[in-house]
Each structure stands twice: as structure tokens, then as C-alpha cells.
Amino acid sequence: MTIQTINTTPYDDQKPGTSGLRKRVKVYQQENYVENYLQAIFDSLEDFQGKTLVIGGDGRFYNDVAIQTAIRMAAANGFGKVIVGQEGLLSTPAASHLIRHYKAFGGLVLSASHNPGGPDGDFGIKYNIGNGGPAPEKITDAVFARSKVIESYKIANERDVELGRLGIQNSAGMIVEVVDPVADYAALMETLFDFPAIEALFASGFRMTFDAMHAITGPYAHAILEGRLGAPVGTVVNGKPLPDFGGGHPDPNLVYCKDMFDLLMTPEGPDFGAASDGDGDRNLIIGKNRFVTPSDSLALLAANAHLAPGYKGGIAGIARSMPTSAAADRVAEKLGIEMHETPTGWKFFGNLLDAGRVTICGEESAGTGSSHVREKDGLWAVLLWLNIVAVRKQSVDEIVREHWATYGRNYYTRHDYEEVDAGIASGLVDDLRAKLPGLVGQNFGDDLQVAYADDFTYHDPVDGSTSAKQGIRIGFTDGSRIVLRLSGTGTVGATLRLYLENYEAADGRHDLETQSALEELIELADQLSGLKQRTGRQEPSVIT
Numbered sequence: 001m002t003i004q005t006i007n008t009t010p011y012d013d014q015k016p017g018t019s020g021l022r023k024r025v026k027v028y029q030q031e032n033y034v035e036n037y038l039q040a041i042f043d044s045l046e047d048f049q050g051k052t053l054v055i056g057g058d059g060r061f062y063n064d065v066a067i068q069t070a071i072r073m074a075a076a077n078g079f080g081k082v083i084v085g086q087e088g089l090l091s092t093p094a095a096s097h098l099i100r101h102y103k104a105f106g107g108l109v110l111s112a113s114h115n116p117g118g119p120d121g122d123f124g125i126k127y128n129i130g131n132g133g134p135a136p137e138k139i140t141d142a143v144f145a146r147s148k149v150i151e152s153y154k155i156a157n158e159r160d161v162e163l164g165r166l167g168i169q170n171s172a173g174m175i176v177e178v179v180d181p182v183a184d185y186a187a188l189m190e191t192l193f194d195f196p197a198i199e200a201l202f203a204s205g206f207r208m209t210f211d212a213m214h215a216i217t218g219p220y221a222h223a224i225l226e227g228r229l230g231a232p233v234g235t236v237v238n239g240k241p242l243p244d245f246g247g248g249h250p251d252p253n254l255v256y257c258k259d260m261f262d263l264l265m266t267p268e269g270p271d272f273g274a275a276s277d278g279d280g281d282r283n284l285i286i287g288k289n290r291f292v293t294p295s296d297s298l299a300l301l302a303a304n305a306h307l308a309p310g311y312k313g314g315i316a317g318i319a320r321s322m323p324t325s326a327a328a329d330r331v332a333e334k335l336g337i338e339m340h341e342t343p344t345g346w347k348f349f350g351n352l353l354d355a356g357r358v359t360i361c362g363e364e365s366a367g368t369g370s371s372h373v374r375e376k377d378g379l380w381a382v383l384l385w386l387n388i389v390a391v392r393k394q395s396v397d398e399i400v401r402e403h404w405a406t407y408g409r410n411y412y413t414r415h416d417y418e419e420v421d422a423g424i425a426s427g428l429v430d431d432l433r434a435k436l437p438g439l440v441g442q443n444f445g446d447d448l449q450v451a452y453a454d455d456f457t458y459h460d461p462v463d464g465s466t467s468a469k470q471g472i473r474i475g476f477t478d479g480s481r482i483v484l485r486l487s488g489t490g491t492v493g494a495t496l497r498l499y500l501e502n503y504e505a506a507d508g509r510h511d512l513e514t515q516s517a518l519e520e521l522i523e524l525a526d527q528l529s530g531l532k533q534r535t536g537r538q539e540p541s542v543i544t
């Protein structure tokens with residue numbers, strides 16, 4: 001008998017966060033840690049016997065080990081087939097697409113996204129459901145509950161699958177198909193965007209640099225940008241996925257992509273710069289002399305999506321996570337379409353997308369995507385930008401300025417305080433929460449009056465579920481906001497995220513430096529929360 005049932009003891013820390021279970025590699029390397037978690041997932045699902053599971057990851061350290069375990073356990077638990085990316089690689093959006101395309105029961109995405117990799121870095125496992133999107137809280141809660149009482153797991157006593165060899169293999173009677181990670185995804189992109197127009201843009205001398213950060217997007221960007229769209233070889237840099245991302249931090253923001261930002265600010269620099277994160281679902285967009293904040297990018301993509309063939313009939317609606325700026329709301333209002341505000345994390349967009357109520361979704365953390373998959377999609381955002389630039393025949397800077405002149409500008413920044421003592425961080429949030437009811441109606445400075453102050457509760461309009469305590473919001477009558485929440489993806493201590501936003505009307509000043517435009521709010525946030533004093537930090541760890 002090749003199927004074994006192995007006794008195990010539960011871990012008490014397998015609680016999925018914003019996006020799956022992320023832990024230090026060292027934690028994952030503990031005996032049966034991966035096995036327990038996978039079995040807890042399988043035990044929380046129903047009716048998958050004989051069905052298909054998609055498996056892939058971002059190539060980070062420990063992917064290879066965990067994937068072989070996942071395949072053996074899928075076989076032992078009764079899946080009929082596993083589809084796995086060659087060498088175990090699949091970007092998160094490509095995994096989402098494969099689940100949908102092949103009508104799989106679900107999928108496992110092995111990644112810790114923007115968190116660093118390597119033996120001392122992070123690893124993660126996320127389960128996605130049949131719509132291609134991250135499992136909703138109903139499932140993640142069940143997985144955590146199960147993980148706390150698990151007593152055994154099932155695994156096939158089988159040799160490793162050869163992940164380098166394309167085609168069909170077999171594991172304990174289950175079919176394993178190793179597929180090209182890029183082909184189906186690239187074909188999908190071709191249906192959405194005006195490839196000839198983008199090709200013509202590159203042919204006319206338009207120059208771009210794409211930093212794949214030694215993470216999963218490299219093979220996709222090489223194949224699509226250089227292969228199909230004719231961008232010169234060398235357009236994609238750091239294009240080879242490495243288990244430790246070359247020692248870097250695969251988070252595409254102005255801290256970790258500072259060199260690219262600097263290059264784009266020089267006259268000799270290219271016209272367009274972009275980057276993606278560890279698992280390929282985030283995007284950074286920088287035009288010559290113009291960084292586009294992710295919140296603005298969401299609004300701009302929504303306002304211009306009709307220029308791409310895949311969205312030429314218009315979009316049904318827009319959704320953004322609560323901390324994301326309200327720039328997109330103004331676009332939705334003008335287009336007369338639905339606008340939704342959800343908690344942080346892509347899992348909250350799934351129902352709205354499935355119900356056809358929204359087409360484009362986005363988060364301030366550099367994630368944008370659409371109904372083409374059920375994850376955010378870094379390369380998708382880059383291609384939509386290129387499509388828009390190609391059709392409008394304007395620079396990124398011109399497009400952004402015109403947008404502000406039409407809709408006004410939402411100045412926006414996020415300040416992260418990383419690796420804060422968990423007790424201090426939660427105490428700070430609790431104390432601020434307790435103050436909220438008394439804040440409404442209060443005045444601060446010359447012109448700030450609190451319009452509302454609450455801890456965001458989301459009511460899903462599709463399935464009626466409720467998610468409470470999703471972040472503190474203090475909104476002012478002039479549209480300014482302070483938002484504070486604890487990160488759900490960190491692996492050490494707590495990360496406090498402070499989000500600040502104000503609004504300048506269409507005829508207002510759009511050329512201020514962001515941090516100075518938000519200075520008053522930054523100070524007020526500190527005053528209300530006691531952040532600096534309580535954490536002992538004078539500066540945020542990261543400003544985006």
C-alpha cells in the first residue's frame with residue numbers, strides 16, 4: 001500500500017493571515033509543519049475526490065521540498081490530477097488563471113510574495129478556490145481550527161515527480177501534468193490587450209525597463225515583453241528567478257526599486273519603468289519624471305480601461321481595499337458605476353468579481369487586477385498601462401496630470417513601522433480604538449474636523465458575511481483620512497501601517513511634494529495614537 005497515514009501533533013500558530021500562512025522558512029522546516037497545514041486545508045474542503053488541483057510557487061527557497069510533499073499528499077487525499085508549473089514555478093496570477101482555465105477544484109500557491117526568501121527568509125502556502133481566488137475567511141477560519149486539533153495526515157509513499165519534464169507523470173495513481181508556466185497566461189494577455197499597438201510603440205523607439213527582482217515574473221516578462229511585443233532584449237532585468245531573489249527584497253516600491261526610480265528621473269533614462277514582486281501579483285509603475293502611486297494607478301487604469309480590447313465595452317464597477325485612496329471613487333462616480341470598499345487582501349474581491357459587480361480592483365500596496373483572474377496581477381497592470389500609453393500617444397506624466405486636472409488629486413502615503421513589539425502594537429491599536437467615539441465632531445488645526453471615526457467592518461453584499469476590526473479609520477469633512485491597521489503578512493513582531501490621504505480639487509495645487517502635502521495629518525496621526533513615543537521609533541521603517 002503506497003498511501004500512509006502518519007500520526008502528528010498540532011501546531012498552534014497555523015493561522016492564515018492576509019494572504020495565506022506566512023512564516024520563517026525555519027518554522028516551516030519543523031517536523032510535519034507543511035504536512036499538518038496541508039492536511040488541515042484538505043480536511044476543510046469537500047467533494048474533491050478525483051478532481052484537479054493546481055500547484056505552483058514563486059521559486060523561493062523550500063518551494064521544491066514543499067511541492068513534492070503537496071503532490072504526495074494530494075495523491076493520498078484522493079485528488080485525481082495535479083497540474084504543476086515546470087520546475088514548480090507559477091506566478092500567483094498565472095496559478096489563478098490555470099485554476100479557472102482548466103476548471104480545477106482549487107490550487108496551492110507556494111509563496112510569501114514580497115517577503116524576502118532564502119534559508120533565513122520567509123515561506124508561505126495559500127489555498128485558492130475554484131474561482132481562482134484566495135479562499136474566503138469561511139475556509140481560512142476552518143483551516144486554522146482544524147490545524148489546532150489535527151492528529152494525522154495522509155501521504156503517498158512515492159518518488160519525487162520530475163518537475164523539469166513537461167507532460168504527464170503519475171504519483172500513486174494520480175495524474176501529474178507538468179505544464180509550461182507562461183503559455184496559457186501569455187495567451188490570456190493577448191486576448192485582453194492591443195498587442196499590435198504596443199508592438200508599434202516599442203518599434204517607434206519607446207524605451208522601457210522592467211525589473212523582475214529575480215522573482216517569478218522574469219520568465220513571463222521575457223516571453224511577453226521581449227518575445228511577443230518586440231521590446232529590445234535587455235528590457236527585462238533581473239529576469240531569472242532565484243531561490244533567495246539574489247539576496248534582495250522582492251517588494252516593488254520606492255525603497256527597493258530606488259535605482260530604477262532614479263534612472264527614470266534622468267533625461268537619458270527610459271520612458272517607462274515597471275517592476276513586480278516575489279509572486280508576480282504586484283506592480284510598480286514609473287513614467288519618465290513621474291512616479292504613479294498605486295492608488296492613482298487604480299483610478300487611471302479604471303478611467304482608461306476602455307482603450308484596451310478586453311474592456312472596450314466599459315467596466316461594471318470598481319473595488320478598492322479600505323486603506324487605498326479614494327481616487328478611484330471619483331472615477332466610478334463619473335462613470336456612473338458601482339464602487340466598493342473592502343478590507344485589505346484580495347480574498348475580499350472574489351465575490352464582487354464573481355457576481356459581475358466589479359471589473360477592476362486594486363490596493364494601495366501596488367496590487368491591481370481585473371475579472372480576467374481572481375488575483376491581483378502585476379504584468380496585467382503593466383500591459384494595460386502600455387496599452388493606454390500606446391493608444392493615447394502621451395507620456396505617463398501627461399496622462400497623470402490630465403487625470404488630476406479632471407478628477408482632482410488624492411495625495412497619499414503609507415508609513416510602515418516594521419518589527420514592532422507585538423504587545424506594544426496591539427495596545428496602541430486598542431487604545432486608539434477606544435478613543436474613536438469621542439473624536440467625531442472634534443476640530444484639529446485650522447480646518448480638520450472629524451466626520452467619522454470607526455474600526456472598519458465590511459458587509460459583503462454578495463454573501464452577506466461580515467468581517468469586523470479591519471482597520472481604524474478617521475475621516476475628516478474635507479475628504480482627508482487617517483487609517484491605521486496591523487499587517488497580516490509579516491513574520492516577525494508586528495508591523496503597523498499608517499495610511500494618510502488628503503484631497504485637492506481639480507483646480508487645486510497638484511505639484512506639492514507628497515510628504516509635505518500630508519504633514520499636518522502625519523503629525524495629527526502621531527498625536528492621536530502616540531505612535532512614536534510608544535514604539536520608540538522616530539521614523540517609519542518604510543515610506544511608500
Ligand code: VG1
Pocket residue numbers: 018019112113114115277281282321344345346363364365367486487488489490497
Ligand atoms: C499586504 C498588503 C495588502 C496585500 C497583502 C498581500 O498585507 O497591505 O494590500 O493584499 O500584503 O499581498 P498586510 O496585511 O501586510 O498589510 V502579496 O503581494 O504579499 O500576496
Ligand code: CO
Pocket residue numbers: 113114277278279280281282
Ligand atoms: Co505578491
